[in-house]
Amino acid sequence: MSAPLLVVLALALAFRFPPLLNAGAVDSDGAVVGLQAMHLLRGEWSWTLWGAPYQAPVDSVLLAIVFAVLGPTAFALRALPVAGQLAVVWFDFKVSRMAFKPKLAAWLTLPVAITPMAVNYCIFSVQRQSCVTLFAASVWLLAGARNSRRPALRLAVGSFAGVMTLFLDLYAIQWIAPLVVFAIACSFEWPWRTRRWLAHLGAVLSGQLLGWLTFRWLRTLCGAAPGQMSMSLDHLPFNFRLLSEQCLPWAMSYKVFASRGHLYPDVIAFPGWFRLVQEVGAGLVALMIASAAVLFWVQSIPWPVRRLSLLAIATIAASLAGFLVSGMPADMWGTRYLAPVILMMPFALGPAAHWLGGRPFVILSTPYLVAVAVGGWLSYGITCVDGVLPVQSARGTAREELEVARSLRERHISYAAAQYWLSYRLTFLFRENPVVVPLNPGEDRYPSYRHGFDSAKDVAYIFHPSEPRASPADEELRLRQTNARFERYRVADFTIFVEHRK
16 A cells, blocks of 8 residues: 555544544444344344335444454444445545545545544444445446456446445435446547447446346345435425535534534534634635536546546535435434535545646645544544543443443343433343333334333333433323332433333
8 A cells, every 4th residue: 555545544544533432322323233233143134224124234234244253342333334434535545546646646535534424424323334335436446447457347347336335225316327427437438449438338338237127126125115215395495494504514514513412412613713714615625626517628637537526526416406305304413414525525626636736736625624624523522522632431431321231130121111312222232131122112123122122021211311302200200190110210310210010
């Protein structure tokens, strides 16, 4: 490996040290991936991710392999998406290196190494990273075909891999059309040679045809309906406000949210001079991205750079448009749906880097990289960082949660219930002893857990201030109104009710 690549990979790994240090802070969405991986190791197969028929269980399969070596630990759960993002960095550097010198290629890759929460969210929820990594691999295969000994094979495999990202997660709908066009563009080279072009185009179309046939076959096996995502212009007014006021600013790092122990993260108040750095950085990068649409027609810029920018601009436009009409965004955490904007930056900025030259481009892009480094780091919140220093929190080590598990086992409790964002998190940390289901059965991700809870003689209800959407006072009132026999006790900040059913 070249020195610039090693530096970028080291920075990407160092930037993800805080969540690795606090692996116990896994949330319920990520815990479901880990729980399914544990069941896979017991021979229990599912064609989809538990409770998410629009996602394939690939992350769980990969995690099962990791668990087989390291055991079903929270650290292993966090390490997998980190490794996946390091692979993305490697692929993007290799693609940029095809047209730029190593140092400038490394600089172009920094936006996917030092990233805002839009990309970092995969560290916490795990289940989307394999889709993102396969997308990066597809771009690398397609872009590198021109210099390959077997260009037709790379074009076919790259086209097939690109289509298969849609099977891994319907999230890939944001880039699937631009990627198909990019694959066709990669079959064209100059000087024109008709026979070679037809052979390469045939390889691309064959790979795509095989990919679509495989996708359709696998979706049939999954038994999942294709329309799992709500798209409607009715979402436009709300989503536009959310995009302009919270999600796009956070994704572009001119507004930063960080958890301070509340239900939702708070906006960080930076001094005026740093807000200027944030806004100038985002503005300059946005202008350089937009300039790709004009520079695409400048023939002095190499064709490989221009066609990559075509993929990037089309994907960014699709991501923004999809956000506006999607029924998925609900709050500032919807910034995760804008991850393609960040993932495409190395390619969207390529024409500007070539046209401006290395030194001017580095100077103009520095404010953005400074803003995203500070914003992305602080976005980890108080459970991971204290200013510039990574810290290990009680939630990150799960000490209190393990004490809760011990107290429940002493009372011979095998099943419990909690608010969704606590339930599967606790089930994973407890190694399913006891199992914790959501208080709302409509949020179940694995029906067998609910069957066990419903048939258990004694059950527990677990509450924590981090999830005020579930109130221990309301639960106590319900238990008293139903004349249930129960006991109430506390472990640290956890309030627990044990109900002795008749």
